[in-house]
Amino acid sequence: MNPLYLEVAVVILGLLLLVAESFAGPGRKSGIAHPAITGLILIFIATFWVNPAALDASAPYARFYSTDSLAIFFKQIALLTTIVVLIMAQEFAPVVEANLPSSRRGAGLGEFYALPVFTCAGLMWMASAVDFVLIFVSLELVTISFYILVSYLRHDRLSVEAGVKFLVLGALSTGFLVYGITWIYGVTGQTNLNAIAAVIPALKVAAAPALLFGLGLVLVSLGFKVAAVPFQFWIPDVYQGAPTPITAFLSVASKAAGFVVLLRVLQTFVVVPYLQEKILPLMALLAGVTMVFGNLAAIPQSNLKRLLAYSSVAHAGYLLLGVASLGAPFVGSAILFYLGAYLLMTLLAFLVMTIVAKAVGGDDIADFNGLNQRAPQLAFAMLLAMASLAGVPLTVGFLGKLFIFEAAYQQGHFVLITIGIVTVAAGFYYYLKIVRAMYWQQAADPDAPGIPVGIAARITIAILCALIIWLGIYPAPLLSLIH
Amino acid sequence: MMSPLLSLILIPLVTAAFCMAGSAPRRISIFGAAANLLLTLHLMGSYSLEVGGFQFVSGRLLMASHGLAFSLGADGLSMVMLLLTTLVTLAAVWVAPNIKRHEGMFYACLLFISAGAIGAFVSLDLFFFYAFHELALIPTFLLIGIWGSGERQRIAWKVTLYLATGSFVLLLGLIGIWLAVPAGFHTLDIRVLQQLGYAGLLTPGPVVYLLVLFGFGSLIALFPFHTWAPEAYASAPAPAAMLHSGVLKKFGLYGLLRLAVPIFPAEIQQFANLLLLLLLGNIIYIGFVTIAQKRLDLMLGYSSVMHMGYAFLGFVALNQIGLAGMSLMIFAHGLTIAALFALCGEIERRAGTLEFSQLGGMAGVAPKLGLLFGFAVFASFGLPGFINFPAEVLIFFGAFARGVSSGFNAYQITTAFALWGVVISAIYMLRAYRRIFWGHRGAAVTEAIADVSPAVRWSVILLLAGLLITGFRPSLLLDSINPVFDLLVP
Numbered sequence: 003m004n005p006l007y008l009e010v011a012v013v014i015l016g017l018l019l020l021v022a023e024s025f026a027g028p029g030r031k032s033g034i035a036h037p038a039i040t041g042l043i044l045i046f047i048a049t050f051w052v053n054p055a056a057l058d059a060s061a062p063y064a065r066f067y068s069t070d071s072l073a074i075f076f077k078q079i080a081l082l083t084t085i086v087v088l089i090m091a092q093e094f095a096p097v098v099e100a101n102l103p104s105s106r107r108g109a110g111l112g113e114f115y116a117l118p119v120f121t122c123a124g125l126m127w128m129a130s131a132v133d134f135v136l137i138f139v140s141l142e143l144v145t146i147s148f149y150i151l152v153s154y155l156r157h158d159r160l161s162v163e164a165g166v167k168f169l170v171l172g173a174l175s176t177g178f179l180v181y182g183i184t185w186i187y188g189v190t191g192q193t194n195l196n197a198i199a200a201v202i203p204a205l206k207v208a209a210a211p212a213l214l215f216g217l218g219l220v221l222v223s224l225g226f227k228v229a230a231v232p233f234q235f236w237i238p239d240v241y242q243g244a245p246t247p248i249t250a251f252l253s254v255a256s257k258a259a260g261f262v263v264l265l266r267v268l269q270t271f272v273v274v275p276y277l278q279e280k281i282l283p284l285m286a287l288l289a290g291v292t293m294v295f296g297n298l299a300a301i302p303q304s305n306l307k308r309l310l311a312y313s314s315v316a317h318a319g320y321l322l323l324g325v326a327s328l329g330a331p332f333v334g335s336a337i338l339f340y341l342g343a344y345l346l347m348t349l350l351a352f353l354v355m356t357i358v359a360k361a362v363g364g365d366d367i368a369d370f371n372g373l374n375q376r377a378p379q380l381a382f383a384m385l386l387a388m389a390s391l392a393g394v395p396l397t398v399g400f401l402g403k404l405f406i407f408e409a410a411y412q413q414g415h416f417v418l419i420t421i422g423i424v425t426v427a428a429g430f431y432y433y434l435k436i437v438r439a440m441y442w443q444q445a446a447d448p449d450a451p452g453i454p455v456g457i458a459a460r461i462t463i464a465i466l467c468a469l470i471i472w473l474g475i476y477p478a479p480l481l482s483l484i485h
Numbered sequence: 486m487m488s489p490l491l492s493l494i495l496i497p498l499v500t501a502a503f504c505m506a507g508s509a510p511r512r513i514s515i516f517g518a519a520a521n522l523l524l525t526l527h528l529m530g531s532y533s534l535e536v537g538g539f540q541f542v543s544g545r546l547l548m549a550s551h552g553l554a555f556s557l558g559a560d561g562l563s564m565v566m567l568l569l570t571t572l573v574t575l576a577a578v579w580v581a582p583n584i585k586r587h588e589g590m591f592y593a594c595l596l597f598i599s600a601g602a603i604g605a606f607v608s609l610d611l612f613f614f615y616a617f618h619e620l621a622l623i624p625t626f627l628l629i630g631i632w633g634s635g636e637r638q639r640i641a642w643k644v645t646l647y648l649a650t651g652s653f654v655l656l657l658g659l660i661g662i663w664l665a666v667p668a669g670f671h672t673l674d675i676r677v678l679q680q681l682g683y684a685g686l687l688t689p690g691p692v693v694y695l696l697v698l699f700g701f702g703s704l705i706a707l708f709p710f711h712t713w714a715p716e717a718y719a720s721a722p723a724p725a726a727m728l729h730s731g732v733l734k735k736f737g738l739y740g741l742l743r744l745a746v747p748i749f750p751a752e753i754q755q756f757a758n759l760l761l762l763l764l765l766g767n768i769i770y771i772g773f774v775t776i777a778q779k780r781l782d783l784m785l786g787y788s789s790v791m792h793m794g795y796a797f798l799g800f801v802a803l804n805q806i807g808l809a810g811m812s813l814m815i816f817a818h819g820l821t822i823a824a825l826f827a828l829c830g831e832i833e834r835r836a837g838t839l840e841f842s843q844l845g846g847m848a849g850v851a852p853k854l855g856l857l858f859g860f861a862v863f864a865s866f867g868l869p870g871f872i873n874f875p876a877e878v879l880i881f882f883g884a885f886a887r888g889v890s891s892g893f894n895a896y897q898i899t900t901a902f903a904l905w906g907v908v909i910s911a912i913y914m915l916r917a918y919r920r921i922f923w924g925h926r927g928a929a930v931t932e933a934i935a936d937v938s939p940a941v942r943w944s945v946i947l948l949l950a951g952l953l954i955t956g957f958r959p960s961l962l963l964d965s966i967n968p969v970f971d972l973l974v975p
């Protein structure tokens with residue numbers, strides 16, 4: 003199958019959903035979640051039958067569009083994340099309805115399911131983009147749909163605040179990106195990454211500062227996307243204010259897309275030694291401060307969403323450690339494995355949180371007190387997610403860190419590894435804070451009834467739990483997807 | 486047919502699952518632990534000493550690029566560790582008192598720790614060796630945090646962070662070992678790593694050795710990385726303290742025997758003086774600290790730290806006698822400290838306190854408890870007849886013999902000092918015995934105190950029987966331990 007059809011199918015699905023939504027009767031808007039999830043699952047299955055050779059290499063768009071295994075893997079990540087986000091959105095629907103100004107029941111719910119589908123299409127294009135023009139366009143498709151989604155709860159002041167902050171900083175980061183691209187274009191005369199890679203070695207050394215300046219601007223913009231310190235300051239407020247499923251979407255898919263672009267851009271430039279020796283130390287520095295800041299800032303948090311926001315910064319740090327180790331033999335797979343692991347455990351955490359927060363009425367850590375008595379299965383799923391995020395062995399999160407540290411070791415980043423280890427220990431502290439709340443503390447209301455979980459969410463939780471343990475013991479299936 | 490070693494890991498895990506889900510967790514976990522002990526005894530019976538080496542081997546390659554494989558196997562040393570683990574596990578679930586909160590989870594956590602320890606002792610793959618040990622981390626956190634006493638929350642954090650950091654240091658060391666494997670032997674198989682080490686083909690260097698030493702060292706409570714241990718054992722509920730100090734802490738010693746001895750013989754000698762100094766810190770300094778303790782639980786916690794010094798002395802001696810003594814020490818100390826913690830929990834339940842100043846004269850009201858405690862005390866400082874005695878003797882012989890070839894040296898000076906440790910432990914152990922069971926009745930001791938409960942009595946008798954039987958016939962263990970170190974360069 004031609005890989006181009008994947009994005010086309012996702013966009014058509016999104017358009018069909020919008021049409022269906024406008025014809026659906028009042029009170030039935032939420033029904034469009036089912037075709038959305040089913041359609042995405044079918045497309046996800048179809049990704050395993052994609053044949054890159056079906057793409058006409060001489061066609062004009064082939065210059066923009068890569069179909070390597072990196073691209074396919076990230077398309078799968080995007081699709082899987084969107085599916086889980088939609089399942090989360092189903093659980094979240096009552097909160098959305100309560101926060102929308104409408105006399106008609108369920109009005110405005112439909113778009114909440116349709117918009118993530120478009121975001122997904124943008125993410126999938128981003129995964130294949132090997133031209134700055136396509137990178138920019140797909141990034142904007144993703145970002146603009148996120149602007150809407152983040153501020154979706156119009157009656158919730160936190161959500162609106164999050165939307166404004168995200169809009170302002172997103173626009174700023176876009177500005178950096180475009181400006182950086184123009185500098186790179188000015189030096190090389192190309193926007194295509196492959197073409198740039200071909201031109202750079204022939205450039206005069208005098209052109210290097212201009213090229214580095216442009217690249218630096220692009221990296222700043224990508225730093226915003228992946229939440230690297232010092233470009234992380236938008237993260238906590240936006241994560242806390244956004245609707246929970248959208249927060250999960252942001253923290254997984256947006257970060258993954260940022261890293262795929264980062265990898266593609268860096269692969270283009272690090273082939274030249276004099277650029278490499280400037281870029282990689284910079285990445286190492288970013289990795290160090292991101293690991294330290296993310297983990298330290300997460301420690302005092304009392305709100306679970308904010309805690310996961312800082313934890314997402316911390317994980318960006320470990321991923322950047324992998325990026326800084328570019329050149330080690332296994333590092334590419336290590337980074338992708340880490341992203342896959344991060345996806346599983348973060349989505350699990352957010353899914354459980356959505357369900358619990360709906361029942362309890364808040365997403366502070368204290369709201370999880372005594373969860374083990376009320377809903378032992380949800381508590382266990384959360385325990386597993388936290389153990390994996392912290393990096394306990396026999397979970398997928400541990401293997402992710404192991405592969406990254408191994409690559410860093412081979413590249414001799416001993417200081418960074420030391421920082422990594424100390425910060426991992428700090429991570430144990432704040433992730434176990436949630437375990438403590440669920441298992442040590444008494445519930446505020448010991449006689450509260452159990453928490454109802456929808457069937458789709460139940461199945462998703464079970465699958466995610468099983469994958470976290472299974473891939474933590476037997477990583478080969480995920481690694482074979484990467485290769 | 487499933488590998489018998491895999492069953493040993495799975496039985497506690499499945500039992501734990503039943504505990505979480507079903508009813509009667511106490512009965513079912515005693516049943517599971519007893520089944521595991523019987524299976525271990527059966528395996529020890531069918532292990533062929535003539536063939537030697539690793540037996541009951543099974544394996545499955547999981548990741549070819551790293552040589553990662555889920556392979557299990559047991560040699561004579563693993564067998565001793567398995568016996569220790571299953572004995573202590575049975576005793577620990579047996580003595581568990583009435584648990585009021587989340588009874589199922591309490592037993593599940595204990596069984597998880599046991600499964601992790603068994604997994605680590607039978608793993609032939611470096612990754613699973615490490616990973617299984619870490620299975621215990623979260624259960625320990627929960628056990629101390631939920632059911633602990635005193636400042637349980639602070640201590641649970643401290644233990645978890647300490648052990649997590651130690652584990653990651655160890656992990657770095659293990660990665661270092663793996664990266665030093667010569668090209669062509671792409672494997673994580675401990676058997677191959679040992680052979681490469683003995684052949685001198687695997688030389689990761691001094692930095693990796695120090696990572697491994699201090700990684701394992703902080704898990705074993707090597708001075709000065711010991712501060713987590715006494716508090717943890719004092720605060721943990723008795724069964725958790727038994728399993729952690731009796732079994733889990735021995736993982737570090739087992740790891741040193743398995744990996745450091747074959748791979749780092751030169752580095753062990755290079756840093757011998759450092760380690761000799763640190764282990765004297767364990768024996769002498771912590772010994773005095775132990776004497777100064779005013780509570781039984783803390784005293785036992787410190788005494789377990791102190792005894793680790795002997796194990797390190799056997800390790801640094803790096804000869805057949807010393808290493809065999811260290812292996813016996815692992816077994817002896819594991820059973821002894823488990824028995825002591827079981828009795829300590831019982832004393833606290835009976836008298837309501839562990840302060841020496843509140844206790845005294847308990848033998849008058851609880852004679853059987855006093856008798857059992859007396860046995861455990863004598864085992865602890867190595868009375869002949871208990872396996873502790875040959876363990877200590879072999880270690881001292883090994884360490885002293887180490888120095889003979891080159892005149893009077895650091896090994897022998899250290900051994901001379903370490904011998905005083907025996908006196909120190911006799912002092913604090915006998916003093917504790919006297920302050921609790923003899924003399925005037927303390928404020929907390931009344932006629933109303935009942936004697937030892939059957940569960941504690943029988944589980945302590947089980948542990949003491951293990952110590953006595955092997956103590957009278959050390960060859961039961963030594964015959965399987967000795968061949969493990971045959972390849973060692975003298």
